[in-house]
Amino acid sequence: MKSKAIFYHAGCPVCVQAEQSVANALDPAKYDVEHVHLGNDKGRVSEAEAAGVKSVPALVMDGSAFHINFGAGIEALK
Amino acid sequence: MKSKAIFYHAGCPVCVQAEQSVANALDPAKYDVEHVHLGNDKGRVSEAEAAGVKSVPALVMDGSAFHINFGAGIEALK
Numbered sequence: 115m116k117s118k119a120i121f122y123h124a125g126c127p128v129c130v131q132a133e134q135s136v137a138n139a140l141d142p143a144k145y146d147v148e149h150v151h152l153g154n155d156k157g158r159v160s161e162a163e164a165a166g167v168k169s170v171p172a173l174v175m176d177g178s179a180f181h182i183n184f185g186a187g188i189e190a191l192k
Numbered sequence: 193m194k195s196k197a198i199f200y201h202a203g204c205p206v207c208v209q210a211e212q213s214v215a216n217a218l219d220p221a222k223y224d225v226e227h228v229h230l231g232n233d234k235g236r237v238s239e240a241e242a243a244g245v246k247s248v249p250a251l252v253m254d255g256s257a258f259h260i261n262f263g264a265g266i267e268a269l270k
Binding site: 119131132134135136139140141142143144145173175176178180181182183 | 197209210212213214217218219220221222223251253254256258259260261
């Protein structure tokens with residue numbers, strides 16, 4: 115069964131680079147990857163925070179949040 | 193043709209978690225992933241720095257370094 119991975123971003127240059135490399139490199143046989151733009155979809159900021167996301171870009175998978183480099187603090191997206 | 197991705201780590205708990213989730217989730221059809229323990233293999237610290245690695249765990253792929261969360265600064269590994 116495939117796991118879900120959520121890539122949270124905000125369209126920033128660091129986010130786009132992480133999306134094109136890391137998020138798009140995940141094995142499609144193992145993960146369904148959802149891409150969420152928190153700048154456009156502010157209603158999901160609280161969900162991201164609850165998953166442990168403190169900055170974007172971040173990848174939530176296997177129950178943990180993995181922050182990739184640093185684009186923007188999540189406080190800036192509220 | 194497959195690309196090479198290098199996962200640099202130092203055996204720290206943050207590193208192990210990132211390895212088990214993110215590094216091991218990369219699509220094997222697209223990437224050959226090499227795992228380098230910089231604590232044990234200090235000879236490769238300079239190579240990691242040249243690739244832009246500032247902390248571990250980090251993933252170098254597509255010509256860029258992606259730092260995942262924060263385990264240890266690379267200075268501590270010299």
